[in-house]
Amino acid sequence: MQRYFLNKPIIDTIKLKAGNDIFNHFGKVLRAKVGSKAEFVSDSLEIFVGEVVSVDSETININVINQYHSDVELPVQVTLVVSPLKNDRSDWFIQKATELGVNKIIFTSMKRTVVDWQKQQDKKLKRFKKIAQAAAEQAHRLIIPSIEFLTWQEMLLSPKHTGIVAWEESARDGETSMLIKAVSEVPSDEIFMVVFGPEGGLTETEVDKLQIHGFSLAGLGPRILRAETAPLYTMSAISVLRELR
Amino acid sequence: MQRYFLNKPIIDTIKLKAGNDIFNHFGKVLRAKVGSKAEFVSDSLEIFVGEVVSVDSETININVINQYHSDVELPVQVTLVVSPLKNDRSDWFIQKATELGVNKIIFTSMKRTVVDWQKQQDKKLKRFKKIAQAAAEQAHRLIIPSIEFLTWQEMLLSPKHTGIVAWEESARDGETSMLIKAVSEVPSDEIFMVVFGPEGGLTETEVDKLQIHGFSLAGLGPRILRAETAPLYTMSAISVLRELR
Numbered sequence: 001m002q003r004y005f006l007n008k009p010i011i012d013t014i015k016l017k018a019g020n021d022i023f024n025h026f027g028k029v030l031r032a033k034v035g036s037k038a039e040f041v042s043d044s045l046e047i048f049v050g051e052v053v054s055v056d057s058e059t060i061n062i063n064v065i066n067q068y069h070s071d072v073e074l075p076v077q078v079t080l081v082v083s084p085l086k087n088d089r090s091d092w093f094i095q096k097a098t099e100l101g102v103n104k105i106i107f108t109s110m111k112r113t114v115v116d117w118q119k120q121q122d123k124k125l126k127r128f129k130k131i132a133q134a135a136a137e138q139a140h141r142l143i144i145p146s147i148e149f150l151t152w153q154e155m156l157l158s159p160k161h162t163g164i165v166a167w168e169e170s171a172r173d174g175e176t177s178m179l180i181k182a183v184s185e186v187p188s189d190e191i192f193m194v195v196f197g198p199e200g201g202l203t204e205t206e207v208d209k210l211q212i213h214g215f216s217l218a219g220l221g222p223r224i225l226r227a228e229t230a231p232l233y234t235m236s237a238i239s240v241l242r243e244l245r
Numbered sequence: 246m247q248r249y250f251l252n253k254p255i256i257d258t259i260k261l262k263a264g265n266d267i268f269n270h271f272g273k274v275l276r277a278k279v280g281s282k283a284e285f286v287s288d289s290l291e292i293f294v295g296e297v298v299s300v301d302s303e304t305i306n307i308n309v310i311n312q313y314h315s316d317v318e319l320p321v322q323v324t325l326v327v328s329p330l331k332n333d334r335s336d337w338f339i340q341k342a343t344e345l346g347v348n349k350i351i352f353t354s355m356k357r358t359v360v361d362w363q364k365q366q367d368k369k370l371k372r373f374k375k376i377a378q379a380a381a382e383q384a385h386r387l388i389i390p391s392i393e394f395l396t397w398q399e400m401l402l403s404p405k406h407t408g409i410v411a412w413e414e415s416a417r418d419g420e421t422s423m424l425i426k427a428v429s430e431v432p433s434d435e436i437f438m439v440v441f442g443p444e445g446g447l448t449e450t451e452v453d454k455l456q457i458h459g460f461s462l463a464g465l466g467p468r469i470l471r472a473e474t475a476p477l478y479t480m481s482a483i484s485v486l487r488e489l490r
Binding site: 070071072092096099100101138139140141176177179180219220221222223224225226229232233236237239240241243244245 | 316346384385425465468481486488489
């Protein structure tokens, strides 16, 4: 069943007005008619199953026929910090990270970042938010991950309980235990922040800075993962270690 | 450093001839000149660092200046079975699965598969092999994963030590331990085979058939993962559970 984020309280009925994104998708793309059903997430993260009782060109009226709670969010709040990525790699990174349960994505320009979004930043952000929303609906999540563009310094000062840096050199040195240790020890509902370098990697200076700000170095296994693959590996690791036992 | 698969024994020197793929990439794309270096993997999976001693339009002559062994392959041989996927999703699935260490990818048409490659199968296979090779070079792996198109019946009879099916219904029933159990118990160097359904999911009949052929049902956590994301989650899980301790 299609899921929509209403971001409002829901009681017995839902009214969708023309012009609204959900009206457009449910009414025009899915051609909702009397009897059509969909799921709506309220601002209190409850799920309401709604059934269409009337449709016209201006309004879709929906009755709530069921309500339930579903625990599909990761037990820790994961913030992923990545460099802007080339071509459509940012798009699908956002889609996949959202499916895998990310809470917040921070794009930060790093020393070896080669992509410059300066002028298109607002357009990019709008696009990325749409991708995250569609992916969250598709994965049947309760929240849409937030996406931010921060400076390196703002990122360093972002709130976190535990921070790690995925660093290739750590992997090369055979560091294999930090990711598991950090993921296993972060308390539920706390923020787990993971920083990934751009294609060319983080500089030593950047890694030093991150360590001063409380980030630990972690290896992600012996193979070299691309900038957009390493965060997906990490998201999967967090799910395996926190949800599959 | 760029890595190439030579698939031949290497002793003291390497000669690349015009027309050869490696000649084209190293010579023309990377414009190798005297002193340029690259890594070459021999048929015995040893890595040789080579330095160019002469280049002309017909031949690149390379001297071996170093040799080493590197253990970057997953300790178990993972075979992923997936349905043909829409648009470019197959392409990037192959790239990511290769980075994450897959040994073999089997494409099989399933009951709810909507993509039909019948006529383009040879072209697709050629393209997929190139993607796998480039990703294996980039990830600094020692082998290029093999890619096969098999019928459902051929797939069921493929060799394996342990087989699991990622099934959404298992996840919905709260099954959370089979993946970890199966990954932890498969002996090193044995074949671990994982079957994933198409976008619409596997049918009950298909799941029954897989169980008769020795596959166990496994859930991949509470969120709904797309057909191409679930295998990447599984590959990451295998690495975390077998390589990160």
